[in-house]
Amino acid sequence: MIDHLDHLVLTTTDEQACIAFYVDGLGMSLESFGEGRKAFRFGHQKINLHVKGKEFEPKAHLPVPGALDLCFIASVPLDEVIAALQHKGMVIIEGPVMRTGATSRIRSVYLRDPDLNLIEISEVAS
Template identity: 80%
Template sequence: MIDHLDHLVLTTADEPACVRFYVEVMGMTLETFGEGRKAFRFGNQKINLHLKGHEFEPKAQAPMPGALDLCFIAAVPLDDVIARLAEKQVPIIEGPVMRTGATSRIRSVYVRDPDLNLIEISELKA
């Protein structure tokens, strides 16, 4: 019945810091839509952004900054990701480590975004 994920919603307590992280560190594109809503676009997906206390309706029952645990597949080798994280002074809290992804084994590093969401960045392995 379900084919793929279109978007998800990230709730932030600090919009400028969140935008900096997802655009400057993660390399996503910021877009504005509707009545000033913001989203981060990457590939064929996007992350809609809600500011804590100013969420758009309808919303999750208890939207909270720092409640997400997300895994992204990188478009570049993981060693390039690690170099970019070092350049942007984003500490790796674990990795590189091998994990099991949705379609294959993955090699991953873990970081935290400004809201302390756990962000896993991975490369596919055979």
């Protein structure tokens, strides 16, 4: 019945810091839509952005910054991701480590966004 994820919603306390992390840090594209709404686009998906206290309706029952644990599959080898993150001064808190992804084994690093959401960036393991 379900084929794939279209988008998810991230709630932030600091819109500019969040945009800097996902756009400048991770290379996602910033998109504006609707009446002042923002989203981060990557691949065929996007992350819609809500600012705590100014969420769009309908919203999650308890939208809380820092409650997400997201895993992204990189478009380049993980060693290139690690080098780029380090070059930008982004702190890797764990990894690289082997994990189990949705369809295969993955090799991952972990970091936190400005709201302390856990961000996993991975490559499919050979």
